[in-house]
Amino acid sequence: MPDSPLEPLDPVSLPPRxxxxxxxxxxxxxxxxxxxxxxxxxxxSLREYEVPLWYRDAKFGIFIHWGIPSVPAQGEWYSRTMYLEADRAFEHHRETYGPHNEFGYKDFIPSFTMDRFDPAEWAEVFRRAGAQFIVPVAEHHDGFAMYDTARSRWSAAxxxxxxxxFGELMTAVDGAWMVRGASSHRAEHWFFMNGGMRFDSDVRDARFSxxxxxxQREETAPNELFLEDWLLRTVEIIDQYRPQVLWFDxxxxxxxxxxxxxxxAAYYYNRAHEWGRGVVINYKWTAFAEGSAVYDIERGAMPGIRPDVWQNDSSVGKTSWGWIEDHDYKSLDDLIGELVDVVAKNGNLLLNIGPTADGTIAPAERELLEGIGDWLTVNxxxxxxxxxxxxxxxxxxxxxxGSMIDDAFAPYTSEDVRFTTRPDVTGDYVYATLLRWPDDGVARIRSWGTASGLxxxxxxxxTVLGHGAAEWTQDADALCVTLPETPPSAVGVVVKLFLEPVHEPARKDFLHG
Structure with a gap:
Protein backbone atom coordinates (compact mmCIF):
# COMPACT_ATOMS: atom_id res chain seq x y z
CA MET A 1 0.00 0.00 0.00
CA PRO A 2 1.24 3.56 -0.68
CA ASP A 3 2.49 5.75 2.19
CA SER A 4 -0.54 8.00 1.78
CA PRO A 5 -3.54 5.82 0.88
CA LEU A 6 -6.07 7.35 -1.46
CA GLU A 7 -9.34 8.41 0.08
CA PRO A 8 -12.06 6.04 -1.23
CA LEU A 9 -15.44 7.19 -2.43
CA ASP A 10 -18.04 7.66 0.28
CA PRO A 11 -21.26 5.99 -0.95
CA VAL A 12 -23.33 8.25 1.30
CA SER A 13 -22.10 11.31 -0.62
CA LEU A 14 -23.26 10.00 -3.99
CA PRO A 15 -25.85 12.07 -5.88
CA PRO A 16 -29.16 10.30 -6.55
CA ARG A 17 -29.43 7.86 -9.42
CA SER A 45 -28.91 9.67 -47.86
CA LEU A 46 -25.86 9.76 -45.57
CA ARG A 47 -23.55 9.18 -48.54
CA GLU A 48 -24.58 12.65 -49.73
CA TYR A 49 -22.43 14.02 -46.91
CA GLU A 50 -19.48 16.20 -47.95
CA VAL A 51 -16.36 16.72 -45.86
CA PRO A 52 -16.08 20.45 -45.00
CA LEU A 53 -13.27 22.52 -46.47
CA TRP A 54 -12.03 23.61 -43.04
CA TYR A 55 -11.30 19.98 -42.14
CA ARG A 56 -9.59 19.21 -45.46
CA ASP A 57 -7.30 22.19 -44.86
CA ALA A 58 -6.75 21.67 -41.11
CA LYS A 59 -4.36 18.68 -41.27
CA PHE A 60 -3.50 18.67 -37.56
CA GLY A 61 -5.59 18.29 -34.42
CA ILE A 62 -5.05 17.42 -30.76
CA PHE A 63 -6.66 14.38 -29.11
CA ILE A 64 -6.86 14.39 -25.29
CA HIS A 65 -7.22 11.26 -23.15
CA TRP A 66 -7.96 12.51 -19.64
CA GLY A 67 -10.03 11.12 -16.83
CA ILE A 68 -10.00 8.79 -13.85
CA PRO A 69 -7.26 6.49 -15.29
CA SER A 70 -4.75 9.30 -14.74
CA VAL A 71 -4.99 8.66 -10.98
CA PRO A 72 -3.64 5.06 -10.90
CA ALA A 73 -1.58 6.04 -14.00
CA GLN A 74 -1.50 2.50 -15.38
CA GLY A 75 -3.07 3.23 -18.76
CA GLU A 76 -6.49 4.10 -20.10
CA TRP A 77 -7.71 0.46 -19.93
CA TYR A 78 -7.03 0.11 -16.21
CA SER A 79 -10.75 0.09 -15.40
CA ARG A 80 -10.90 -3.19 -17.31
CA THR A 81 -7.52 -4.80 -16.68
CA MET A 82 -7.63 -4.27 -12.89
CA TYR A 83 -10.61 -6.67 -12.79
CA LEU A 84 -9.07 -9.34 -15.06
CA GLU A 85 -7.51 -11.94 -12.79
CA ALA A 86 -4.99 -13.08 -15.40
CA ASP A 87 -3.71 -9.54 -16.05
CA ARG A 88 -0.75 -8.10 -14.16
CA ALA A 89 -2.90 -5.06 -13.36
CA PHE A 90 -5.05 -7.27 -11.12
CA GLU A 91 -2.18 -8.07 -8.75
CA HIS A 92 -0.84 -4.53 -9.00
CA HIS A 93 -4.17 -3.20 -7.83
CA ARG A 94 -4.54 -5.63 -4.94
CA GLU A 95 -0.97 -5.04 -3.75
CA THR A 96 -1.19 -1.26 -4.09
CA TYR A 97 -4.78 -0.44 -3.06
CA GLY A 98 -6.16 -3.57 -1.41
CA PRO A 99 -8.95 -6.05 -2.28
CA HIS A 100 -11.24 -5.11 -5.14
CA ASN A 101 -14.34 -5.32 -2.96
CA GLU A 102 -12.85 -2.71 -0.61
CA PHE A 103 -11.17 -0.37 -3.10
CA GLY A 104 -12.48 -0.52 -6.64
CA TYR A 105 -12.20 1.67 -9.69
CA LYS A 106 -14.86 4.09 -8.43
CA ASP A 107 -12.65 4.85 -5.44
CA PHE A 108 -10.15 6.71 -7.63
CA ILE A 109 -12.75 9.40 -8.36
CA PRO A 110 -12.12 11.57 -5.24
CA SER A 111 -8.43 11.81 -6.22
CA PHE A 112 -9.25 12.93 -9.74
CA THR A 113 -9.15 16.60 -8.78
CA MET A 114 -7.88 18.50 -11.83
CA ASP A 115 -7.19 21.30 -9.33
CA ARG A 116 -4.43 22.70 -11.57
CA PHE A 117 -6.51 22.56 -14.75
CA ASP A 118 -6.24 25.83 -16.67
CA PRO A 119 -8.29 25.54 -19.88
CA ALA A 120 -6.99 28.82 -21.30
CA GLU A 121 -3.41 27.64 -20.84
CA TRP A 122 -4.17 24.32 -22.50
CA ALA A 123 -5.77 26.07 -25.46
CA GLU A 124 -2.78 28.37 -25.85
CA VAL A 125 -0.39 25.39 -25.84
CA PHE A 126 -2.47 23.70 -28.54
CA ARG A 127 -2.67 26.88 -30.61
CA ARG A 128 1.11 27.34 -30.47
CA ALA A 129 1.50 23.72 -31.55
CA GLY A 130 -0.37 24.55 -34.75
CA ALA A 131 -3.47 22.50 -33.97
CA GLN A 132 -6.63 23.46 -35.84
CA PHE A 133 -9.13 21.31 -33.95
CA ILE A 134 -9.26 19.83 -30.45
CA VAL A 135 -10.91 16.49 -29.59
CA PRO A 136 -11.09 15.73 -25.85
CA VAL A 137 -12.53 12.44 -24.63
CA ALA A 138 -16.09 13.19 -23.54
CA GLU A 139 -16.54 9.68 -22.15
CA HIS A 140 -14.13 6.76 -22.18
CA HIS A 141 -14.82 3.04 -21.81
CA ASP A 142 -15.05 3.44 -18.03
CA GLY A 143 -18.42 5.22 -18.25
CA PHE A 144 -17.33 8.35 -16.40
CA ALA A 145 -18.56 11.42 -18.29
CA MET A 146 -16.11 14.29 -18.53
CA TYR A 147 -18.98 16.60 -19.46
CA ASP A 148 -22.11 17.74 -17.63
CA THR A 149 -24.62 15.00 -18.40
CA ALA A 150 -28.23 14.67 -17.31
CA ARG A 151 -28.19 10.93 -18.00
CA SER A 152 -25.79 9.87 -15.24
CA ARG A 153 -24.61 10.94 -11.81
CA TRP A 154 -21.14 9.63 -12.64
CA SER A 155 -19.61 12.71 -14.21
CA ALA A 156 -16.83 15.23 -13.62
CA ALA A 157 -19.52 17.85 -13.05
CA PHE A 166 -15.06 19.47 -20.92
CA GLY A 167 -17.26 22.53 -21.37
CA GLU A 168 -14.63 24.84 -19.91
CA LEU A 169 -12.05 23.57 -22.38
CA MET A 170 -14.45 23.96 -25.30
CA THR A 171 -14.98 27.61 -24.34
CA ALA A 172 -11.21 28.11 -24.26
CA VAL A 173 -10.87 26.40 -27.65
CA ASP A 174 -13.36 28.90 -29.06
CA GLY A 175 -11.32 31.74 -27.60
CA ALA A 176 -8.19 30.49 -29.37
CA TRP A 177 -10.02 30.23 -32.74
CA MET A 178 -9.75 26.46 -32.98
CA VAL A 179 -12.54 24.01 -33.76
CA ARG A 180 -14.41 22.02 -31.09
CA GLY A 181 -14.41 18.24 -31.14
CA ALA A 182 -15.47 15.37 -28.88
CA SER A 183 -14.80 11.66 -28.74
CA SER A 184 -17.09 8.96 -27.40
CA HIS A 185 -15.89 5.52 -26.31
CA ARG A 186 -19.18 4.71 -24.63
CA ALA A 187 -20.03 1.74 -26.85
CA GLU A 188 -17.44 -0.53 -25.22
CA HIS A 189 -18.89 0.10 -21.77
CA TRP A 190 -21.39 -2.69 -22.46
CA PHE A 191 -18.70 -5.22 -21.50
CA PHE A 192 -15.77 -3.20 -20.24
CA MET A 193 -15.99 -3.94 -16.50
CA ASN A 194 -17.26 -7.52 -16.84
CA GLY A 195 -14.16 -9.06 -15.22
CA GLY A 196 -15.39 -7.73 -11.89
CA MET A 197 -18.51 -9.91 -12.13
CA ARG A 198 -16.40 -13.09 -11.89
CA PHE A 199 -15.16 -12.64 -8.32
CA ASP A 200 -15.96 -10.66 -5.18
CA SER A 201 -15.51 -7.05 -6.29
CA ASP A 202 -17.41 -3.77 -6.10
CA VAL A 203 -18.61 -4.32 -9.69
CA ARG A 204 -21.09 -6.75 -8.16
CA ASP A 205 -22.34 -4.17 -5.66
CA ALA A 206 -25.85 -3.05 -6.66
CA ARG A 207 -25.23 0.42 -5.25
CA PHE A 208 -22.82 1.09 -8.12
CA SER A 209 -24.46 -0.84 -10.95
CA GLN A 216 -22.05 -7.95 -19.75
CA ARG A 217 -20.14 -10.56 -21.71
CA GLU A 218 -18.50 -9.21 -24.85
CA GLU A 219 -19.96 -12.12 -26.83
CA THR A 220 -23.48 -10.73 -26.35
CA ALA A 221 -25.06 -7.99 -28.42
CA PRO A 222 -26.02 -4.87 -26.46
CA ASN A 223 -29.74 -4.62 -25.74
CA GLU A 224 -32.09 -1.83 -26.81
CA LEU A 225 -31.91 0.04 -23.49
CA PHE A 226 -28.13 0.33 -23.75
CA LEU A 227 -28.27 1.27 -27.44
CA GLU A 228 -30.85 3.97 -26.75
CA ASP A 229 -28.70 5.30 -23.95
CA TRP A 230 -25.65 5.35 -26.25
CA LEU A 231 -27.61 7.30 -28.85
CA LEU A 232 -29.05 9.80 -26.37
CA ARG A 233 -25.76 10.39 -24.57
CA THR A 234 -24.18 11.22 -27.92
CA VAL A 235 -27.09 13.48 -28.85
CA GLU A 236 -26.62 15.23 -25.51
CA ILE A 237 -22.97 15.96 -26.35
CA ILE A 238 -23.99 17.26 -29.77
CA ASP A 239 -26.70 19.58 -28.47
CA GLN A 240 -24.87 20.90 -25.40
CA TYR A 241 -21.45 21.50 -26.92
CA ARG A 242 -21.91 21.62 -30.71
CA PRO A 243 -18.64 19.82 -31.57
CA GLN A 244 -17.66 19.97 -35.22
CA VAL A 245 -15.69 16.72 -34.94
CA LEU A 246 -17.30 13.63 -33.43
CA TRP A 247 -14.89 10.72 -33.05
CA PHE A 248 -15.98 7.14 -32.31
CA ASP A 249 -13.94 4.21 -31.10
CA ALA A 265 -25.39 10.49 -38.18
CA ALA A 266 -28.62 11.86 -39.65
CA TYR A 267 -29.33 13.73 -36.43
CA TYR A 268 -25.82 15.22 -36.27
CA TYR A 269 -25.72 16.25 -39.92
CA ASN A 270 -29.18 17.81 -39.67
CA ARG A 271 -28.22 19.71 -36.53
CA ALA A 272 -25.09 20.95 -38.28
CA HIS A 273 -27.27 22.10 -41.18
CA GLU A 274 -29.31 24.13 -38.67
CA TRP A 275 -26.14 25.63 -37.20
CA GLY A 276 -24.63 26.40 -40.58
CA ARG A 277 -21.44 24.52 -39.62
CA GLY A 278 -19.42 21.85 -41.41
CA VAL A 279 -18.98 18.77 -39.24
CA VAL A 280 -17.04 15.52 -39.32
CA ILE A 281 -17.68 12.04 -37.94
CA ASN A 282 -14.58 9.87 -37.54
CA TYR A 283 -15.12 6.11 -37.53
CA LYS A 284 -13.01 2.95 -37.56
CA TRP A 285 -13.17 -0.26 -39.54
CA THR A 286 -16.63 -0.77 -41.11
CA ALA A 287 -18.90 1.02 -38.65
CA PHE A 288 -20.10 3.52 -41.28
CA ALA A 289 -20.79 3.14 -44.97
CA GLU A 290 -17.96 4.48 -47.10
CA GLY A 291 -18.58 8.08 -48.07
CA SER A 292 -20.94 8.77 -45.17
CA ALA A 293 -18.22 9.89 -42.71
CA VAL A 294 -14.42 10.17 -42.44
CA TYR A 295 -12.42 6.96 -42.08
CA ASP A 296 -9.97 6.87 -39.16
CA ILE A 297 -7.00 4.55 -38.57
CA GLU A 298 -5.62 4.10 -35.06
CA ARG A 299 -1.83 4.51 -34.85
CA GLY A 300 -1.61 3.69 -38.52
CA ALA A 301 -0.73 4.63 -42.07
CA MET A 302 -1.94 4.34 -45.64
CA PRO A 303 0.15 2.63 -48.32
CA GLY A 304 -0.52 5.48 -50.76
CA ILE A 305 -2.81 8.41 -51.49
CA ARG A 306 -6.41 7.76 -50.46
CA PRO A 307 -8.88 9.54 -52.77
CA ASP A 308 -11.08 10.60 -49.85
CA VAL A 309 -9.71 12.52 -46.89
CA TRP A 310 -8.99 10.27 -43.90
CA GLN A 311 -7.43 10.54 -40.45
CA ASN A 312 -4.72 8.88 -38.40
CA ASP A 313 -5.26 9.08 -34.64
CA SER A 314 -1.95 8.58 -32.90
CA SER A 315 -0.23 9.59 -29.70
CA VAL A 316 2.96 11.17 -28.37
CA GLY A 317 3.44 8.02 -26.27
CA LYS A 318 4.16 4.59 -27.70
CA THR A 319 2.45 2.47 -25.05
CA SER A 320 -0.40 4.46 -23.53
CA TRP A 321 -2.96 7.09 -24.48
CA GLY A 322 -3.52 8.33 -20.95
CA TRP A 323 -1.05 9.55 -18.37
CA ILE A 324 1.46 7.02 -17.02
CA GLU A 325 4.64 7.64 -15.05
CA ASP A 326 7.11 5.94 -17.41
CA HIS A 327 6.01 6.99 -20.87
CA ASP A 328 8.08 5.81 -23.82
CA TYR A 329 7.70 8.95 -25.88
CA LYS A 330 8.17 9.28 -29.59
CA SER A 331 10.81 11.72 -30.74
CA LEU A 332 10.04 15.00 -32.46
CA ASP A 333 11.55 13.48 -35.62
CA ASP A 334 9.06 10.61 -35.41
CA LEU A 335 6.06 12.89 -34.92
CA ILE A 336 6.98 15.25 -37.76
CA GLY A 337 7.52 12.23 -40.02
CA GLU A 338 4.13 10.86 -39.04
CA LEU A 339 2.41 14.19 -39.75
CA VAL A 340 4.08 14.71 -43.12
CA ASP A 341 3.46 11.14 -44.29
CA VAL A 342 -0.23 11.36 -43.38
CA VAL A 343 -0.73 14.72 -45.08
CA ALA A 344 1.03 13.58 -48.27
CA LYS A 345 -1.50 10.74 -48.48
CA ASN A 346 -4.56 13.01 -48.11
CA GLY A 347 -4.97 12.54 -44.37
CA ASN A 348 -5.15 14.51 -41.15
CA LEU A 349 -3.21 13.69 -37.99
CA LEU A 350 -5.06 13.68 -34.67
CA LEU A 351 -2.25 13.58 -32.11
CA ASN A 352 -3.02 12.56 -28.53
CA ILE A 353 -1.66 13.77 -25.21
CA GLY A 354 -2.62 12.58 -21.71
CA PRO A 355 -2.75 15.16 -18.90
CA THR A 356 -2.13 14.22 -15.28
CA ALA A 357 -4.80 13.81 -12.59
CA ASP A 358 -4.31 17.37 -11.36
CA GLY A 359 -4.88 18.79 -14.84
CA THR A 360 -1.35 19.60 -15.99
CA ILE A 361 0.26 18.80 -19.32
CA ALA A 362 3.50 16.94 -18.61
CA PRO A 363 6.68 18.87 -19.51
CA ALA A 364 7.79 16.21 -22.02
CA GLU A 365 4.46 16.38 -23.84
CA ARG A 366 4.44 20.16 -23.78
CA GLU A 367 7.96 20.16 -25.24
CA LEU A 368 6.91 17.87 -28.10
CA LEU A 369 3.92 20.07 -28.90
CA GLU A 370 6.10 23.17 -28.87
CA GLY A 371 8.56 21.42 -31.19
CA ILE A 372 5.80 20.61 -33.67
CA GLY A 373 4.61 24.20 -33.49
CA ASP A 374 8.11 25.53 -34.15
CA TRP A 375 8.47 23.22 -37.15
CA LEU A 376 5.09 24.26 -38.54
CA THR A 377 5.95 27.94 -38.09
CA VAL A 378 8.72 27.44 -40.65
CA ASN A 379 7.22 24.72 -42.83
CA GLY A 402 -2.62 -0.61 -41.47
CA SER A 403 -3.56 0.16 -37.88
CA MET A 404 -1.63 -0.20 -34.61
CA ILE A 405 1.73 -0.17 -36.40
CA ASP A 406 3.28 3.15 -35.36
CA ASP A 407 5.87 1.37 -33.21
CA ALA A 408 7.02 -0.52 -36.33
CA PHE A 409 8.16 2.60 -38.18
CA ALA A 410 11.82 2.55 -39.16
CA PRO A 411 13.68 5.85 -38.72
CA TYR A 412 13.41 8.01 -41.81
CA THR A 413 16.48 9.10 -43.77
CA SER A 414 17.33 12.18 -45.84
CA GLU A 415 16.38 10.15 -48.92
CA ASP A 416 12.83 9.81 -47.62
CA VAL A 417 10.76 12.60 -49.17
CA ARG A 418 7.05 13.43 -49.04
CA PHE A 419 5.28 15.61 -51.59
CA THR A 420 2.37 18.03 -51.29
CA THR A 421 0.98 20.71 -53.57
CA ARG A 422 -1.36 23.66 -53.70
CA PRO A 423 -2.80 24.85 -57.00
CA ASP A 424 -2.32 28.51 -57.86
CA VAL A 425 -4.30 30.56 -60.36
CA THR A 426 -1.32 30.73 -62.71
CA GLY A 427 0.75 27.68 -61.83
CA ASP A 428 1.39 25.12 -59.13
CA TYR A 429 3.36 25.19 -55.93
CA VAL A 430 4.88 21.80 -55.16
CA TYR A 431 6.67 20.94 -51.93
CA ALA A 432 9.19 18.22 -51.14
CA THR A 433 9.73 17.57 -47.45
CA LEU A 434 12.95 15.72 -46.69
CA LEU A 435 12.27 13.90 -43.43
CA ARG A 436 15.89 14.19 -42.29
CA TRP A 437 18.63 16.73 -42.99
CA PRO A 438 21.21 15.37 -45.48
CA ASP A 439 24.70 15.06 -44.04
CA ASP A 440 26.34 16.63 -47.07
CA GLY A 441 23.91 19.56 -47.17
CA VAL A 442 22.47 18.62 -50.55
CA ALA A 443 18.81 17.68 -51.04
CA ARG A 444 18.42 15.09 -53.80
CA ILE A 445 14.86 14.70 -55.04
CA ARG A 446 14.70 11.89 -57.59
CA SER A 447 11.07 12.34 -58.57
CA TRP A 448 11.96 15.83 -59.76
CA GLY A 449 14.68 14.63 -62.13
CA THR A 450 13.93 15.12 -65.82
CA ALA A 451 13.71 11.37 -66.49
CA SER A 452 10.67 10.95 -64.22
CA GLY A 453 8.55 13.34 -66.28
CA LEU A 454 6.45 14.07 -63.19
CA THR A 463 13.18 28.22 -52.51
CA VAL A 464 13.92 26.50 -49.22
CA LEU A 465 11.27 27.25 -46.59
CA GLY A 466 12.67 29.31 -43.75
CA HIS A 467 15.67 30.37 -45.85
CA GLY A 468 14.84 31.63 -49.33
CA ALA A 469 16.35 31.07 -52.76
CA ALA A 470 18.94 28.32 -53.14
CA GLU A 471 21.25 27.04 -55.84
CA TRP A 472 20.05 23.96 -57.68
CA THR A 473 20.75 21.71 -60.62
CA GLN A 474 18.56 19.22 -62.43
CA ASP A 475 19.51 16.20 -64.47
CA ALA A 476 17.82 12.99 -65.49
CA ASP A 477 18.32 11.35 -62.09
CA ALA A 478 17.34 14.06 -59.64
CA LEU A 479 16.94 17.68 -58.73
CA CYS A 480 19.78 18.65 -56.39
CA VAL A 481 19.47 21.62 -54.03
CA THR A 482 22.36 23.15 -52.12
CA LEU A 483 20.93 23.78 -48.69
CA PRO A 484 21.88 26.58 -46.28
CA GLU A 485 24.61 25.90 -43.73
CA THR A 486 22.16 26.21 -40.84
CA PRO A 487 18.97 24.09 -40.97
CA PRO A 488 15.89 26.35 -40.89
CA SER A 489 14.06 23.94 -38.56
CA ALA A 490 14.78 21.05 -36.22
CA VAL A 491 13.64 18.24 -38.53
CA GLY A 492 14.50 17.80 -42.20
CA VAL A 493 13.91 20.55 -44.72
CA VAL A 494 11.25 21.63 -47.23
CA VAL A 495 12.03 22.54 -50.83
CA LYS A 496 9.37 24.60 -52.61
CA LEU A 497 8.90 24.86 -56.37
CA PHE A 498 6.83 27.29 -58.35
CA LEU A 499 6.22 25.70 -61.72
CA GLU A 500 5.99 27.68 -64.92
CA PRO A 501 2.37 28.71 -65.51
CA VAL A 502 0.36 26.71 -68.00
CA HIS A 503 -1.46 29.65 -69.61
CA GLU A 504 -0.90 32.99 -67.89
CA PRO A 505 2.65 34.39 -68.16
CA ALA A 506 2.20 36.71 -65.18
CA ARG A 507 2.76 35.21 -61.77
CA LYS A 508 0.67 35.96 -58.73
CA ASP A 509 1.99 34.69 -55.42
CA PHE A 510 -1.00 33.39 -53.45
CA LEU A 511 0.73 34.12 -50.16
CA HIS A 512 1.65 37.72 -50.89
CA GLY A 513 -1.05 38.93 -53.24
Missing part, protein backbone atom coordinates in the same frame (compact mmCIF):
# COMPACT_ATOMS: atom_id res chain seq x y z
CA UNK A 18 -30.78 9.01 -12.77
CA UNK A 19 -33.66 6.99 -14.21
CA UNK A 20 -32.97 6.33 -17.91
CA UNK A 21 -35.48 3.51 -18.38
CA UNK A 22 -38.07 5.55 -20.31
CA UNK A 23 -36.48 7.19 -23.33
CA UNK A 24 -39.60 7.56 -25.44
CA UNK A 25 -39.86 11.36 -25.33
CA UNK A 26 -36.15 11.88 -25.99
CA UNK A 27 -36.18 9.40 -28.87
CA UNK A 28 -39.21 11.13 -30.38
CA UNK A 29 -37.31 14.43 -30.30
CA UNK A 30 -34.37 12.82 -32.08
CA UNK A 31 -36.68 11.41 -34.74
CA UNK A 32 -38.23 14.83 -35.28
CA UNK A 33 -34.84 16.30 -36.15
CA UNK A 34 -34.17 13.42 -38.53
CA UNK A 35 -37.59 13.82 -40.19
CA UNK A 36 -36.91 17.53 -40.74
CA UNK A 37 -33.94 16.65 -42.99
CA UNK A 38 -32.07 17.27 -45.17
CA UNK A 39 -30.51 13.92 -44.21
CA UNK A 40 -32.53 10.81 -43.50
CA UNK A 41 -31.27 7.79 -41.60
CA UNK A 42 -30.45 5.70 -44.68
CA UNK A 43 -27.00 5.01 -46.01
CA UNK A 44 -28.02 6.34 -49.43
CA UNK A 158 -20.85 15.98 -9.99
CA UNK A 159 -17.79 14.07 -8.72
CA UNK A 160 -14.03 14.44 -8.68
CA UNK A 161 -13.30 17.98 -9.92
CA UNK A 162 -17.03 18.82 -9.66
CA UNK A 163 -17.04 21.06 -12.70
CA UNK A 164 -17.72 20.77 -16.38
CA UNK A 165 -14.07 20.49 -17.39
CA UNK A 210 -25.36 2.38 -12.78
CA UNK A 211 -21.62 3.05 -13.07
CA UNK A 212 -20.09 -0.40 -13.57
CA UNK A 213 -22.99 -1.82 -15.52
CA UNK A 214 -23.91 -3.35 -17.82
CA UNK A 215 -20.66 -5.35 -17.37
CA UNK A 250 -13.87 0.70 -32.47
CA UNK A 251 -16.79 -1.39 -31.09
CA UNK A 252 -19.45 0.37 -33.19
CA UNK A 253 -19.09 -2.18 -36.00
CA UNK A 254 -21.18 -4.61 -33.94
CA UNK A 255 -24.36 -5.26 -35.99
CA UNK A 256 -26.66 -4.14 -33.15
CA UNK A 257 -25.38 -0.57 -33.43
CA UNK A 258 -26.10 -0.21 -37.15
CA UNK A 259 -29.59 1.36 -37.07
CA UNK A 260 -28.59 3.61 -34.16
CA UNK A 261 -25.48 4.78 -36.01
CA UNK A 262 -27.59 5.80 -38.98
CA UNK A 263 -29.95 7.74 -36.72
CA UNK A 264 -27.08 9.42 -34.94
CA UNK A 380 3.46 24.92 -42.34
CA UNK A 381 3.01 26.20 -45.89
CA UNK A 382 3.72 22.65 -47.09
CA UNK A 383 1.10 21.24 -44.70
CA UNK A 384 -1.89 23.47 -44.01
CA UNK A 385 -4.35 23.73 -46.89
CA UNK A 386 -2.20 21.45 -49.04
CA UNK A 387 -3.33 18.58 -51.25
CA UNK A 388 -1.59 15.37 -52.35
CA UNK A 389 0.72 15.62 -55.34
CA UNK A 390 0.94 13.03 -58.13
CA UNK A 391 2.78 10.62 -55.83
CA UNK A 392 3.01 10.71 -52.01
CA UNK A 393 6.74 10.28 -51.71
CA UNK A 394 9.99 8.51 -52.43
CA UNK A 395 12.78 6.92 -50.44
CA UNK A 396 14.07 3.66 -49.02
CA UNK A 397 12.13 3.50 -45.76
CA UNK A 398 9.12 1.23 -46.01
CA UNK A 399 5.96 2.48 -44.31
CA UNK A 400 3.85 -0.40 -43.05
CA UNK A 401 0.19 0.15 -43.90
CA UNK A 455 6.95 17.82 -62.98
CA UNK A 456 5.75 18.32 -66.54
CA UNK A 457 6.68 22.00 -66.59
CA UNK A 458 9.74 24.16 -66.18
CA UNK A 459 10.73 25.29 -62.69
CA UNK A 460 10.10 29.03 -62.50
CA UNK A 461 11.39 29.45 -58.95
CA UNK A 462 12.90 27.31 -56.18
Missing amino acids: VDVSDNSAALAAVQAVIDAGPFSSTWD QMGPRKDV DFYGPA WWLEQPAFEPYIRKL GEAIFGSRPWLIPGEGPTEVVA LGRRIAEL
